[in-house]
Amino acid sequence: MLYEQELKTFVEGTTNFFEVAAQQPASIGSPYLMEGTPSVHEYTGVINISGKREGVVYFTAPKAMLTVLLMKMQENDFSHETMRDLVGEVANTISGNARRDFGRDFVISVPSVLSGEKPAIPQKPGQRSFIIPINWRSHSAKLVVSLS
Amino acid sequence: MKLNAAPVNGKRSYKLMIVDDSNIMRRRIERSQQFEELELVGTAGNGEEALDLFRRTDPDVVTMDLTMPRMDGIECIGRLVELKPAVRILVISALADKATAVEAMEKGANGFLNKPFTDRQLNEAIAELMR
Numbered sequence: 412m413l414y415e416q417e418l419k420t421f422v423e424g425t426t427n428f429f430e431v432a433a434q435q436p437a438s439i440g441s442p443y444l445m446e447g448t449p450s451v452h453e454y455t456g457v458i459n460i461s462g463k464r465e466g467v468v469y470f471t472a473p474k475a476m477l478t479v480l481l482m483k484m485q486e487n488d489f490s491h492e493t494m495r496d497l498v499g500e501v502a503n504t505i506s507g508n509a510r511r512d513f514g515r516d517f518v519i520s521v522p523s524v525l526s527g528e529k530p531a532i533p534q535k536p537g538q539r540s541f542i543i544p545i546n547w548r549s550h551s552a553k554l555v556v557s558l559s
Numbered sequence: 560m561k562l563n564a565a566p567v568n569g570k571r572s573y574k575l576m577i578v579d580d581s582n583i584m585r586r587r588i589e590r591s592q593q594f595e596e597l598e599l600v601g602t603a604g605n606g607e608e609a610l611d612l613f614r615r616t617d618p619d620v621v622t623m624d625l626t627m628p629r630m631d632g633i634e635c636i637g638r639l640v641e642l643k644p645a646v647r648i649l650v651i652s653a654l655a656d657k658a659t660a661v662e663a664m665e666k667g668a669n670g671f672l673n674k675p676f677t678d679r680q681l682n683e684a685i686a687e688l689m690r
Contacts, residue, residue, distance in 0.1 A: 499581070
């Protein structure tokens with residue numbers, strides 16, 4: 412269960428990340444709710460949430476988007492390991508920023524990173540997820556928030 | 560407490576250690592900081608590595624992430640301050656709640672910068688730390 416104001420926290424966190432880290436705002440689509448495990452892109456950074464809320468928050472993006480994001484961050488290493496590092500750092504930053512509203516009992520894990528076509532996302536059966544679509548330059552990614 | 564490093568070649572020089580579990584963030588902080596008097600002595604990816612590096616290199620200034628594997632930043636700050644009370648520590652973390660910032664300061668941190676940050680924000684935070 413996620414309340415509208417809580418969802419807004421993640422939308423604002425995502426907006427802020429692209430504005431500050433990538434110096435170019437992203438267009439955030441209307442969040443929607445879905446059951447089951449959403450499809451993911453090539454790289455996915457997963458944060459496990461515990462404490463007063465339980466679940467996962469993950470950021471999933473294609474390699475092409477991460478490559479441009481790294482360029483905007485003045486990185487010159489575009490290796491597989493750096494892509495994994497970046498996707499984990501984005502998930503960590505957005506989730507950590509959410510504590511401004513959720514408080515310190517919203518406990519976030521260190522990021523775990525999944526890559527490949529069909530990674531297994533740790534999610535409870537029947538759990539519903541909010542999908543926040545992210546469009547940045549010509550690329551699409553998404554933030555998935557699945558909390559109970 | 561003021562930084563009090565010995566002058567080297569007529570200029571004050573301070574040893575800098577960067578602690579963050581992200582390689583990208585470590586490189587970003589190293590690349591973006593614009594203080595000639597800061598000499599990078601090493602980087603660490605978690606609190607345990609940071610403690611080991613700290614004992615070997617005796618830094619004056621530390622940037623410290625909080626959410627890290629093996630030993631988190633809050634515990635590490637306390638350990639570093641025990642080893643060297645005069646060390647200046649800037650927390651650079653995504654954790655944006657006030658209670659975490661207060662806890663870090665109580666452990667001995669001297670400044671707190673939230674991720675994501677701009678180069679300007681980073682340099683202003685380091686300048687404040689070294690004042």
